[in-house]
Amino acid sequence: MYERVRERGYDSLTAFAEARPTASLVALAEELGPDDIAGVQVFSGLVAEAERNHQVTRLVRGQLVRELCTCLPNGWPAVLDDANRFKVAKALGLWSSFTPTTHEERVRRAGDALLATPPPPGWRPLGPDDELLRTLLPDEEA
Structure with a gap:
């Protein structure tokens, strides 16, 4: 998932998601990998980054x-x-x-x-x- 985020020019999952602030978690997941990434995986990654960054x-x-x-x-x-x-x-x-x-x-x-x-x-x-x-x-x- 993180490799796909970097391929799209973002240094973090948070930056990728914040560039699409009104997109659902499902839409974010589909953009990253329609066949193998779920919205809940995106959210888990966002939570981990937010905890590390105190956000x-x-x-x-x-x-x-x-x-x-x-x-x-x-x-x-x-x-x-x-x-x-x-x-x-x-x-x-x-x-x-x-x-x-x-x-x-x-x-x-x-x-x-x-x-x-x-x-x-x-x-x-x-x-x-x-x-x-x-x-x-x-x-x-x-």
């Missing part, structure tokens, strides 16, 4: 971007009717499932905050440095 919170924010772009391609819904509530719950649930144990509580609180005080309709973060995301999950790694 796990940034990775967690980036994963929320990926899930929101997949589940809510038109941005945050204006009305949380049953259909939209399901889409939001799916995005938050998938995000939570791809959260390292160290960040589970912070992700739960951030998800609760998004539901309690929804972002503006159409909000669609395009990367981990989105202002609202940084407010919900500020960096705290040393």
Whole structure:
């Protein structure tokens, strides 16, 4: 996987993924190796790099971007009717499932905050440095 990342001109899996901040893990895996790399392998590699570089919170924010772009391609819904509530719950649930144990509580609180005080309709973060995301999950790694 890392050799394929380098073949594409990136020095890390993180750099490869951050060049595609709205692509799903499956899309990243398919780009690297449609027949032999899975999204979960990409995520495991991203977690390992994030831990080494003390950037796990940034990775967690980036994963929320990926899930929101997949589940809510038109941005945050204006009305949380049953259909939209399901889409939001799916995005938050998938995000939570791809959260390292160290960040589970912070992700739960951030998800609760998004539901309690929804972002503006159409909000669609395009990367981990989105202002609202940084407010919900500020960096705290040393």
